[in-house]
Amino acid sequence: MFMAENCLTLEKGSANETVERFYNRQGIENIQGFKDMFVTTTNNLKDFDEVKILTIWESEQSFKDWLQSDEFKEAHKNVRQHKEDSASPILQNSVSTYSIAYHYGKNA
Numbered sequence: 029m030f031m032a033e034n035c036l037t038l039e040k041g042s043a044n045e046t047v048e049r050f051y052n053r054q055g056i057e058n059i060q061g062f063k064d065m066f067v068t069t070t071n072n073l074k075d076f077d078e079v080k081i082l083t084i085w086e087s088e089q090s091f092k093d094w095l096q097s098d099e100f101k102e103a104h105k106n107v108r109q110h111k112e113d114s115a116s117p118i119l120q121n122s123v124s125t126y127s128i129a130y131h132y133g134k135n136a
């Protein structure tokens with residue numbers, strides 16, 4: 029299994045409105061190999077907010093396929109960063125990937 033994270037650094041106070049943007053699925057659910065998605069808000073930060081989108085995949089290839097897909101393009105067509113549109117609270121983003129070496133789930 030493989031995990032890809034997009035970490036959004038946000039203007040202070042904008043985490044909740046940003047999280048709500050992730051409530052509706054916009055195509056990722058139809059990508060072969062996609063398994064799960066978590067959206068987290070980081071606790072106890074002082075100067076900015078942070079929202080992470082964690083996606084779980086059967087393989088790195090399925091994640092790469094999604095990045096190249098029309099579904100990815102469509103889901104991001106209204107996304108702007110603060111530097112290109114000052115109304116956007118998204119200050120920066122950073123992608124990290126992980127190999128899931130072990131997983132135990134009580135319910136799955």
Ligand code: HEM
Nearest residue numbers: 032033034049050052053054055056081103106107121123
């Ligand atoms: C290039 C910088 C990126 C920014 C600023 C960004 C931000 C966003 C935002 C704000 C949304 C909500 C869409 C909306 O409000 O219309 C979204 C959708 C999404 N983003 Fe990104 N994103 C970026 C790249 C990525 C990458 C590389 C990943 C993978 C780790 C990712 C994972 C997701 C997922 C899973 C969704 C939901 C897609 C769906 O439901 O089909 N994003 N992104």
